[in-house]
Amino acid sequence: MRILYLLIPMALGVVGVALWAFLWAVRTGQFDDLEGPAHRILMDDDDPRIPRYRAEVEKDKSLSE
Amino acid sequence: MSASAESLASTVPAPAESACFHCGLPVPAGTHYAALVDGQRQPMCCHGCEAVAEAIVAAGLTDFYRHRTAPSRRPEDLIPEPLRGLALYDRPDLQKSFVRAEGEHVREAALILEGIVCAACVWLNERHVNYLPGVLEFRVNYSTHRARLRWDERQIKLSEILAAIGAIGYVAHPFDPDRQEALQKRERSVALRRLAVAGLGSMQVMMLAVGLYVGDYQGMEDWIREFLRWICLILTVPVVTYSAQSFYRAAWRDLRRRQLGMDVPVSLAILAAFIASVWYTGQGGGEIYYDSVTMFVFFLLTGRFLEMTARHRAAQISEALVRMLPATATRLNAANEEEIVPIAELASGDRVLVRPGATIPADGRIIEGASSVDESLLTGESLPLPRQLGEGLIGGSVNVESPLVMRVEKVGADTVLSAISRLLDRAQSEKPRLALLADRIAGGFVAALLAVAAVVLVAWWSLSDFDTAFRITLSVLVVTCPCALSLATPTAIVAATGALTRLGVLTTRGHALETLARATHIIFDKTGTLTFGRPQVAAVETSSGLEARRGLALAAALERGSEHPVGRALAEAAGEMVPAAMEVRNTPGSGIEGWIEGRCYRVGRPEFVAALSQSPATERDDFDAASTWVALGDETGLLAWFRLTDTLRPGAAAAVQALQTRGLTVELLSGDRPEAVAHIAHEAGIATATGGLSPQDKLDRLRELQRRGAVVAMVGDGVNDAPVLAAAQVSLAMGNGTQLAHASADMILLSEKLEHLVGGVDMARRTLTIMRENFAWAIGYNLLALPLAAGGWLTPWMSAIGMSFSSLLVVLNALRLRRW
Numbered sequence: 001m002r003i004l005y006l007l008i009p010m011a012l013g014v015v016g017v018a019l020w021a022f023l024w025a026v027r028t029g030q031f032d033d034l035e036g037p038a039h040r041i042l043m044d045d046d047d048p049r050i051p052r053y054r055a056e057v058e059k060d061k062s063l064s065e
Numbered sequence: 066m067s068a069s070a071e072s073l074a075s076t077v078p079a080p081a082e083s084a085c086f087h088c089g090l091p092v093p094a095g096t097h098y099a100a101l102v103d104g105q106r107q108p109m110c111c112h113g114c115e116a117v118a119e120a121i122v123a124a125g126l127t128d129f130y131r132h133r134t135a136p137s138r139r140p141e142d143l144i145p146e147p148l149r150g151l152a153l154y155d156r157p158d159l160q161k162s163f164v165r166a167e168g169e170h171v172r173e174a175a176l177i178l179e180g181i182v183c184a185a186c187v188w189l190n191e192r193h194v195n196y197l198p199g200v201l202e203f204r205v206n207y208s209t210h211r212a213r214l215r216w217d218e219r220q221i222k223l224s225e226i227l228a229a230i231g232a233i234g235y236v237a238h239p240f241d242p243d244r245q246e247a248l249q250k251r252e253r254s255v256a257l258r259r260l261a262v263a264g265l266g267s268m269q270v271m272m273l274a275v276g277l278y279v280g281d282y283q284g285m286e287d288w289i290r291e292f293l294r295w296i297c298l299i300l301t302v303p304v305v306t307y308s309a310q311s312f313y314r315a316a317w318r319d320l321r322r323r324q325l326g327m328d329v330p331v332s333l334a335i336l337a338a339f340i341a342s343v344w345y346t347g348q349g350g351g352e353i354y355y356d357s358v359t360m361f362v363f364f365l366l367t368g369r370f371l372e373m374t375a376r377h378r379a380a381q382i383s384e385a386l387v388r389m390l391p392a393t394a395t396r397l398n399a400a401n402e403e404e405i406v407p408i409a410e411l412a413s414g415d416r417v418l419v420r421p422g423a424t425i426p427a428d429g430r431i432i433e434g435a436s437s438v439d440e441s442l443l444t445g446e447s448l449p450l451p452r453q454l455g456e457g458l459i460g461g462s463v464n465v466e467s468p469l470v471m472r473v474e475k476v477g478a479d480t481v482l483s484a485i486s487r488l489l490d491r492a493q494s495e496k497p498r499l500a501l502l503a504d505r506i507a508g509g510f511v512a513a514l515l516a517v518a519a520v521v522l523v524a525w526w527s528l529s530d531f532d533t534a535f536r537i538t539l540s541v542l543v544v545t546c547p548c549a550l551s552l553a554t555p556t557a558i559v560a561a562t563g564a565l566t567r568l569g570v571l572t573t574r575g576h577a578l579e580t581l582a583r584a585t586h587i588i589f590d591k592t593g594t595l596t597f598g599r600p601q602v603a604a605v606e607t608s609s610g611l612e613a614r615r616g617l618a619l620a621a622a623l624e625r626g627s628e629h630p631v632g633r634a635l636a637e638a639a640g641e642m643v644p645a646a647m648e649v650r651n652t653p654g655s656g657i658e659g660w661i662e663g664r665c666y667r668v669g670r671p672e673f674v675a676a677l678s679q680s681p682a683t684e685r686d687d688f689d690a691a692s693t694w695v696a697l698g699d700e701t702g703l704l705a706w707f708r709l710t711d712t713l714r715p716g717a718a719a720a721v722q723a724l725q726t727r728g729l730t731v732e733l734l735s736g737d738r739p740e741a742v743a744h745i746a747h748e749a750g751i752a753t754a755t756g757g758l759s760p761q762d763k764l765d766r767l768r769e770l771q772r773r774g775a776v777v778a779m780v781g782d783g784v785n786d787a788p789v790l791a792a793a794q795v796s797l798a799m800g801n802g803t804q805l806a807h808a809s810a811d812m813i814l815l816s817e818k819l820e821h822l823v824g825g826v827d828m829a830r831r832t833l834t835i836m837r838e839n840f841a842w843a844i845g846y847n848l849l850a851l852p853l854a855a856g857g858w859l860t861p862w863m864s865a866i867g868m869s870f871s872s873l874l875v876v877l878n879a880l881r882l883r884r885w
Contacts, residue, residue, distance in 0.1 A: 001289060008296055015265055015300075022261045026254050036207030039184030042132070 085110035087118045087234070089136030103127050117234035124193050124233070133185035137234055151224040151231075153393055153407060154239060160223070163239040170219050171201065175246060176212045176227075178205060180235040193233055197221060209381050211246065212237070249377050256373055260366045263308035267359035269300050274356035294346045297355040304359045305339045308366060325508040327551045333511070334542065335362065341539035351536060354543050357868055361548050364872050368555040372575075375562050379573045394426035395419070397470065408476075415473045419464045425471070427460040428480045433470035437629065439463040441592050443481065443784050444736045448600065448693060448711075449630060461784060465629050467651060485760055486805070488788040501579055502836055503554040510550065510844075518542055521855045537857045544854040544864045545847045549871040553839035554579075556879035561832040564883055569800075569816025570825045577811035579836070580795040582829035583776050587724055588767070588789070590781035591735035591745055591756075594799055595717050595819075598782070599630045600693065600709040602638035607705040614639075616705035620668045620697045622646040623657045631695055632657070634709055635668075656695075666699050674698040711741075713748050720819035721749045727826060730775075734763045736785050763789045780814075780822065782806050797822065828882070835882055839875045846871040 025031065083092045086100070086107035098109035100118040109115040117137075121129055153159060165173045181187065187205045190212070194203040199220025205212045216226060223239070230237040240246075273293050280290055312335065315328035338354040338361075345351035395403050397416040408426045411417065416432065419425055425438070437449035440462040449465045452458060458471055461482040477483065521541050525534035558579075562572040572578060592598045605613040621639030623646050624632030636643070646666075649659035656669010658677070667674045674696040675681060680703070692710035696703055721731050733754035735742045742756030755766070767789050770777055779786070779793035782802030790796035791809040798810035800817050807813055814821060850867055853859045 001286070004289065004292065008292070011269070012296070012299070015269055019261060019265050022265075023258055026257045026261070031254075031257060032250070033206040033208045036184070036187060036205070039187070039207065042184075 083108045085114050086130075087114035087137050102130060113234075117232070120232040121189065121193075121234075124196070126189055126192055126233075129185050129189040132188060133183050135182040137186070138180040138182060151227050153405060154223045154227065159407065164223070167215070170217050171215060172218050172223070173213070173215045174223065174239050176214055176237045177240050178210050178212055178230070178235055178237050181205070181207070181210045186235070189233060190230065190235060194226060194229060197226060197229055200226060211381075249380070252373065253377065256366070256370050259308040259311065260363070260370055263304050263359065263363040263366050266300050266304040266308070267356070267363040270297050270304075270355045270359045273297050273300075277353075291349060294353055297353065298343060298346050301339065301342070301355040301359055304362050305335060309335050309362045311369075312362075312365070324504070325511045327503050327507040327554075330507060330511045330514065331365065331551050333514075334545075334548075337539060337542040341536075341543065352540065354864070357543065357864065360869060364548060365551060368552050368559070368876075371559045372555045375559050375566075375572075376575070378566070379562070379571050395423075411473050411476050413473055413476060417471050417473055419458075419469045419471060421464055421466055421468060423464055425458050425460055425462050425464055427473045428475040429458050429460075429471040429473045431456055431458060431469055432472045434468055436464055436466040436469050439465050439630070441598055441783065443485070482784065485784055485788065488760055488764065491788075501554070501576060502833070502840070503551075506550070506840055506844075514542070514545055517545075517851065517855070525857075533857075537855065540857075540859055540864070541851065541854045544850045544859055544867070548868050549843035549846060549875045550840065552872055552875050552879075553843055554836050556876050557832050557835045557839065557882060560879045560882035561828055565825060565828055568821050568824055569814065569818065570797075570821050571813040571815050572811070573813060574811040577795050578829045578832050580776065581778055581812070581826060582833035584729065584778040584795060584826075586730045586732060586770055586775045586777045588732045588734055588777060588779045588793070589721075589751070590779075590783065590786045591733060591737055591742055592711065593782040593802065594780055594786075595733070595745060595749055596711045596713055599711065600634050601712050602634050602707055603692065603710045603712060604708040605705060606708075608703060611704050613705075616697055617707070618643050619661060619666055620695070620705070620707065622661050623649060623659045623666060623668045625649075631693065631709055635695070635707065664699055666697065666704075668695065668697045671696045671703075674703060678702045711745075713745060714817075714819055716818060716820045718749050720823050721751055723820070723823040724826065725750075727823075729778075729826070734758055734766060734789070736760075736763075760785045760788050764792055767792055781810075797825070832882060835879055839878055842874060842878070843871060 084090065085092055086102065087109060090110050092098075092108045092110045096110070098111060098115040099106050100109055100115050100122065101107075102118060102122055107118070109118060121127065160172075160174075163174055167173055178190065181190075184207060187207050190205055191203055194200055194214070199217045200214070201217060202215040203212060214226065216223070227237050273296060277285075277290065277293055277297075279285075280293075309332075312328050312332045315326065316332040319326040319329055335358055338358045342353040342355050342358070345353055393405050394408050394411055395418040396406050396411065397418055398404060403418060411427055417426060417429070421436070431452060431454050433454070435451070435453045437451045438458060439449045440459060443459055443461055452469075457474075458469075459482070460475075460480045518538055518541050522534050522538040525537050528534075558575060561578055565572055565578075589595050602617070605616060607613055607616045617635065617639040621636040622643045624635045625643065625646065644661050646659040646661045649657060651657050652669070652673065655673035656667055658665065658667045660666075665677065667677045671694070675698065677698055678700050692708050695707045695709060697705040697707070724731055730753075731751050733742060733746045733749070733751045735754075735756050736758055737756055739756035742754050746752075746754030758766070763786070767777055767779070771794075776795075777793045779790050779796040780799075781787075781790050781796070782799035784803050784805050786798075787803070787805040787809045790798060790806060795812070796810045797812045797814055798806040800813060800815040812825065814825075846867065850859065850864070854864070
């Protein structure tokens with residue numbers, strides 16, 4: 001059972017990483033808006049019908065040709 | 066021939082079948098607003114919706130209509146941009162308070178967005194604004210309806226961005242994020258960090274503690290036990306030193322003020338249990354309580370976090386009701402040119418143009434024109450008062466009929482409005498406070514606990530050695546740990562405020578529910594609270610065979626463009642089938658004249674209407690103080706009478722009765738004319754009613770009640786109610802009331818339904834009951850555990866189970882409040 005001397009400190013290390021990850025998420029504002037991002041991902045940003053994007057899409061096409 | 070308002074409603078043509086494509090409201094018959102969306106002609110209900118839909122389509126954002134899950138809000142009638150004073154936001158001196166400079170040209174501001182109803186609105190706004198040249202970043206927070214805007218001031222002005230948001234039907238106004246937002250954000254992120262540390266710590270400790278308990282039972286090698294105990298200690302240190310800090314600080318603050326709040330026993334328990342555990346860990350034997358300590362901190366922080374979230378949400382909603390700036394005025398310079406200036410820049414002697422519908426910016430006197438002025442928010446007087454050349458105007462009241470030029474006499478601190486604000490400040494500082502249940506119990510609890518601990522220590526010391534005495538005293542302190550006790554109120558309040566917010570009753574201060582539950586008196590304001598605050602057509606009488614509907618339609622045609630509440634009431638009652646009126650002329654204070662289908666009509670005061678046909682003016686003899694009679698006539702004589710009253714809100718009488726059956730004394734205090742007040746009081750079933758009161762009079766009456774020991778709940782909406790709202794033990798403001806009323810109220814009735822007030826009282830009383838139950842349970846548990854601990858029979862696992870179980874029970878009990 002001497003392995004506990006290694007395993008438990010390793011577990012503490014994992015907890016430390018989890019804590020760091022959570023604190024990082026708080027610091028970078030990921031908990032500021034808990035509802036918006038879920039909807040945001042469903043809306044297309046690059047719809048070619050939006051005039052500005054249409055221009056970009058056409059530019060890309062002409063470049064690749 | 067007479068018809069009541071109800072039967073009138075049924076004669077009004079039914080709303081058209083089609084609904085506005087933009088806002089979902091019915092499209093009025095006879096209008097032809099429409100916009101091309103995705104190549105299809107879609108009906109629109111008004112010019113505002115049409116303009117907004119066209120702007121959205123023109124920007125290529127038609128997807129908005131596909132993605133949205135709720136109809137948009139109807140855009141407020143599009144106010145010409147210069148009139149909204151948006152240009153003022155570009156002035157550097159005003160920007161200082163809400164714009165942050167980033168480098169030389171980049172600016173950053175926080176905006177409150179009104180009109181966001183679904184996620185597609187966020188998408189629409191972000192797309193639309195991000196494509197404006199010069200906008201660097203525009204990001205909307207869907208939960209809070211706030212947005213962060215960064216722009217390059219060389220390419221675009223803030224006012225242009227705000228106008229662009231206005232064009233797609235939303236209202237954006239800057240606010241000072243430092244004032245509240247930054248504070249909340251900091252508080253929230255600190256709370257989250259503390260919660261995370263406590264949560265992770267408690268999970269790990271609990272895992273190891275299970276191992277230790279099992280080891281106690283089955284036998285465990287000593288070195289493993291020692292090792293696990295030290296690991297537990299290491300995991301508990303951050304929880305006790307970092308996560309629990311807020312409890313120590315609050316406890317220290319309480320102690321310095323010589324009070325015993327709930328934080329004192331909490332801190333005492335955490336520290337006592339931790340120190341005892343460290344002591345025994347070092348000694349290598351005895352009981353440790355790391356699991357209890359970390360769980361306790363985690364539970365409590367969770368409760369406080371939920372409480373904080375509820376409080377922040379309430380604050381955000383109420384801040385969105387407060388527009389930040391331009392309180393602006395249109396000043397006339399020497400050359401009679403108009404310039405828009407902030408009110409703060411007005412000086413005594415300035416000439417100011419006040420358009421109909423605008424707020425009078427300062428106290429002054431009319432030097433040009435005549436109009437009527439709505440002072441209802443300041444005085445409670447429900448009908449606009451006519452004001453002629455040379456008469457005085459009160460700042461904060463609203464010009465109703467026609468443009469006025471006034472000379473400013475008093476500004477800033479000298480005005481009537483700021484006198485009321487001063488009264489409000491004083492009332493707020495003198496507000497009597499009830500000692501809250503938790504604080505009262507905590508005080509007694511700590512005192513009793515310390516006394517018992519001292520007795521136990523002395524008793525065991527005299528019976529055996531100091532070491533045993535110390536061990537048992539510590540276990541007494543730990544086991545009586547007020548975990549359930551300190552969760553008893555916050556959980557109940559969070560559950561109740563959540564349920565109430567869904568009903569449309571916003572609780573902005575923590576004590577409100579508890580105080581409302583103990584209220585003995587409820588005082589109502591009249592105008593805008595019990596009543597709508599604007600007149601409505603109550604009856605129509607016609608002569609010479611004219612149909613009531615036709616009479617209303619004629620009157621409404623004349624009043625179409627009128628801002629006067631009487632005119633709006635007539636237009637509202639007539640519905641949409643209104644003929645067109647030509648050559649409409651308004652005579653302020655008398656009435657309106659115009660041509661409809663080739664005949665000349667007048668609507669307004671009887672004398673004015675009678676003058677058209679040169680017949681003698683007839684006065685109504687069935688005149689009662691609460692209503693106004695408006696006449697309609699043509700060249701042949703009088704055609705119709707309309708009776709207008711400021712009617713009681715539906716459900717007001719029932720709400721008053723419901724409150725009375727709950728044992729509350731209901732009273733009515735108003736600034737309106739005593740006859741009108743008596744009439745409304747009679748209709749609502751309120752026995753005690755006083756009219757003609759100034760804000761100071763209302764305050765005096767309130768103080769008198771409080772001196773006699775009454776716990777008063779005040780319900781109001783206007784500026785004149787604000788001081789009383791602040792001085793009452795608990796106060797509720799109506800959702801459409803003034804900012805000042807909102808700011809001084811403990812709860813806001815967003816739904817404007819008085820029956821929800823009754824619901825609020827019921828909920829408050831149930832909350833108080835639940836809190837009492839929770840306390841009874843928590844104290845009962847302690848009374849049971851105390852003798853066991855004092856006798857030295859209690860093992861750590863017993864106390865851990867007991868504490869968790871009692872906390873869980875308290876939380877579950879509080880959650881019963883959500884189901885309602």
